[in-house]
Amino acid sequence: MKLRILSVGGQYLTQSLRQLGHAVLSVCPDPEADIPLPHPETARNLLEQAAGRGFIPDMLFYADDGNLPLLINPESAPCPSLYYSIDTYCNPWHLPYARGFDLVLAAQKDFLSLFADEGLPAQWFPLFCRSVDEAAPFDARDIPVAFVATLGHKNNPGREPFLRNFRALHPLVMRSGDFFPVFRRSRIVLNQTAFSEVNFRCFEAMGCGSALLMEQCGNGLDELFTPDESILPPYPKDDAAEAARIASSYLARPRQLAEIAENGRRLVAQRHTSLVRAQRLTEHCRQLRAASAQQARLDQADLRRIFVRTAFGMIASELRGPHLERHRAFFHNLATH
Structure with a gap:
């Protein structure tokens, strides 16, 4: 079964997912994205933008792109969701933020236990090569x-x-x-x-x-x-x-x-390769859909929201300097309201 995947953040697997026949709507700051998103947005507003394009996602896939989070309230997404944490080692806010998703994919194996110890379903999902060419002699x-x-x-x-x-x-x-x-x-x-x-x-x-x-x-x-x-x-x-x-x-x-x-x-x-990882991601997506994994998250939405706000508080505390004051105030507001 082919899936409709809303891909937020890093678009590392978009091309390979499309190669497998899935419909993928890309959302990121890149002006060439299907939905260019220069600033954080709520899940509801993002899904409304997707619906305006006739796209109702089966899955939400958020891949860490090394930037601040684009999705304000991932815990409210009505479809199953996955979070791919790549730079966990320098972004400790990933741990509470990941509570807003149904499955965490950790690029670095040593950090897998950090998510598991928090009671989060987590899988090791190593990085990859985007393409392999015939090697030069x-x-x-x-x-x-x-x-x-x-x-x-x-x-x-x-x-x-x-x-x-x-x-x-x-x-x-x-x-x-x-x-x-x-x-x-x-x-x-x-x-x-x-x-x-x-x-x-x-x-x-x-x-x-x-x-x-x-x-x-x-x-x-x-x-x-x-x-x-x-x-x-x-x-x-x-x-x-x-x-x-x-x-x-x-x-x-x-x-x-x-x-x-x-x-x-x-x-x-x-x-x-990215194609091998896209095939594995597809299996995770199908398993989550078959289990209606989002229901347990939605039933705990209030608790999950507390963890996500904790992540925003951590981000606000790390944004220092006059040039980051606007960003600090934004995430502080999200953490406290």
Whole structure:
């Protein structure tokens, strides 16, 4: 059965869901969205806008896009709903906010227990690669080691010194912005994270046919990938010397390095694409609809609303500075009224 899905926030799976035959109405700040939404909105008003387009959703899917919440009262949505928490590690408000939904999908496995301990139905839903291309011949790749991401990030003060120390020991191409052109030319992609999360960069690098050099972490890394088979052996977090040693060692063994890179690319193509995740999301949606999961939430709407307001209070307390005063006041008002 094909579904009508109202997709709010990050539109990472929209194209793949449509590829599966579902009708998806995109809602986010992007002017190109089906419903451009530059500011938070109530579920009722959002559903009225959708109805004006002849769209009555079977499901509400809200994917974390790294921004403040767009949906003011998710607990009142009349259809089953899912919340995809990605940056849980730097947004603790996700925990009470998720009470407004019927199922939580957690991108980082180590945070799954936080939702479960709150009594929330939760599933591990790892990140993914949007597309996997035929890899460029490994011998033709002219960048030995690359890193592409925000170089100076407020949530990751250790990144810049780590990269500087790595570069002092081993050549490294560093860029910000579009990673595809660089990854497709790279033999090794170096990854460094804020909170040892298994981020999009892991999957995208492997999908481009590069060997992933990742730091040691939890979050299911060893369940997703096999060191020395589909990824390079992980280095201790922030240990630039060990990361440089691993890179140098494997670059000196190009045949083994190419084999690991290709194993990783095939693994991502088989198990970790947006289409694979969209298929799994579809199964979650069908199970929630079959169980009329929204009814239990609606029966507890007053209690759920208290948790959602707690999330808004947490957000208001974190918004500091004159330039954020309007936003702080907005979320403080939501928390107290």
